[in-house]
Amino acid sequence: MKISKNPVESFINKSTAGSFILLLFTIIALVWANSPWQESYHSFFNETFSIGFSETDFIISKPLYLWINDGLMTIFFFYVGLEIKREILDGELTSMRKATMPVFAALGGIIVPIAIFFILHDQERGTAGWGIPMATDIAFSLGILNLLGKRVPLSLKIFLTAFAIIDDIGAILVIAFFYSHGMHFLYLGIALAILLFLGFLAYKKFHSKYLLLISSIAIWILFLKSGIHPTIAGVLIAMVIPATRSVDLDNFFQEIRKSVNIFQKTEPRRVILSDKQQEAVDQINVITDRVQSPMQQLEHGLSGWVTIVIMPIFALANAGITINLDSLSQTHLISQIAIALVAGKVIGIASFSYFAYKLKIADLPTGIGFREIIGVGFLGGVGFTMSLFIAELAFRSNDLLTSSKIGILVGTIVAGVLGYFILKYQLKRKEQQKAARPD
Numbered sequence: 001m002k003i004s005k006n007p008v009e010s011f012i013n014k015s016t017a018g019s020f021i022l023l024l025f026t027i028i029a030l031v032w033a034n035s036p037w038q039e040s041y042h043s044f045f046n047e048t049f050s051i052g053f054s055e056t057d058f059i060i061s062k063p064l065y066l067w068i069n070d071g072l073m074t075i076f077f078f079y080v081g082l083e084i085k086r087e088i089l090d091g092e093l094t095s096m097r098k099a100t101m102p103v104f105a106a107l108g109g110i111i112v113p114i115a116i117f118f119i120l121h122d123q124e125r126g127t128a129g130w131g132i133p134m135a136t137d138i139a140f141s142l143g144i145l146n147l148l149g150k151r152v153p154l155s156l157k158i159f160l161t162a163f164a165i166i167d168d169i170g171a172i173l174v175i176a177f178f179y180s181h182g183m184h185f186l187y188l189g190i191a192l193a194i195l196l197f198l199g200f201l202a203y204k205k206f207h208s209k210y211l212l213l214i215s216s217i218a219i220w221i222l223f224l225k226s227g228i229h230p231t232i233a234g235v236l237i238a239m240v241i242p243a244t245r246s247v248d249l250d251n252f253f254q255e256i257r258k259s260v261n262i263f264q265k266t267e268p269r270r271v272i273l274s275d276k277q278q279e280a281v282d283q284i285n286v287i288t289d290r291v292q293s294p295m296q297q298l299e300h301g302l303s304g305w306v307t308i309v310i311m312p313i314f315a316l317a318n319a320g321i322t323i324n325l326d327s328l329s330q331t332h333l334i335s336q337i338a339i340a341l342v343a344g345k346v347i348g349i350a351s352f353s354y355f356a357y358k359l360k361i362a363d364l365p366t367g368i369g370f371r372e373i374i375g376v377g378f379l380g381g382v383g384f385t386m387s388l389f390i391a392e393l394a395f396r397s398n399d400l401l402t403s404s405k406i407g408i409l410v411g412t413i414v415a416g417v418l419g420y421f422i423l424k425y426q427l428k429r430k431e432q433q434k435a436a437r438p439d
Helices: 007-033 038-045 064-090 096-120 127-134 138-146 154-178 185-203 209-226 231-239 249-265 275-291 294-318 325-329 331-358 370-379 384-394 401-436
Strands: 048-052 059-063
Touching: 007 038, 007 138, 007 294, 007 384, 038 064, 048 064, 059 064, 064 154, 064 209, 064 231, 064 294, 064 384, 096 127, 096 154, 096 331, 096 370, 127 154, 127 331, 127 384, 127 401, 138 154, 138 370, 138 384, 138 401, 154 231, 154 370, 154 384, 185 209, 185 231, 209 231, 249 275, 294 384, 325 331, 325 401, 331 370, 331 401, 370 401, 384 401
Parallel strands: none
Antiparallel strands: 048 059
């Protein structure tokens, strides 16, 4: 019998598979934006679309790339929120002892890149980009790690996943407090009231997908109008999704056995099921839906859409950098972002992990040494998705946007290549040492 993977392994496999699609769409965007048809790329994603009623104030008009960044990416942030909640409730963040090392690694990977950016930055222009180098792209970094094959210990993948998720929490807070402007407290207050109502329903273990959908749309619009970036709404909505089952496991097994017995006792047919068999199958589907919490159902249902559809579309809309002399002229910003991503991440992740270990407040992941931590630290410099997102918020109406994206791409490529070869050398070395030991 095939044993199913645990949730962490399943998440890692989905992320690494999605990373290759993400890379493909990134290449398509870069080729398209630097081809003879580059004008069609920019005009397509800058085409304005409106939703609402023009005769009233209820109308939202945005270019297509903003519908993607402010709308579609809200679903991505909702999914990230579900991941964070799962890890806190039943994952690598359930206890302080388990979470301490990834927490310290993530803090180092946030603080040091920002500090290096400010140390290198000696001009007033471009200061808004300080949040760009703090982000880690889970899908790309896990994808690179997966290229090393079965020699990579699962504990190393879990460590990378855990600190990248905590890194996402930091990025979400930075976006909420530093990249949202002109708050309207009335809209915000109404949105928070709806969130509290959904939280109360979750506490009472009531869940309606239709109520959730309508409420989520309302909260997204209210956040958009409030001045806080609407993707934050996605994270907050995830926090109020019920995490408990509507049926306990004892009843689940009893009801499943009852339906299976009905199925087995009914006279089999060669082509189609009998009415009683079909009823038994339908009942099994109902029971299996109830044994999963709404949080698990949503995370499982969205995982494919996020990795295969939403993130690639985001990459297609945002990675299309038309490289010319003007964009390359801002070499100071390009180099600052790239250096902060590469050097900042590895120094921050490795040093903070080392201090946590030496202070005896955290344990190293099983079978992992600090050389592997250094390699993973470089992979932390693979910013991409979240870095591009923060760059777009920082320089949305600024001529520095293209230069910042070039810096992200340069830093991501350098960090990814260095991380890959350092880990490849170290893991191969450990294999040889293990093989050389006498039995």
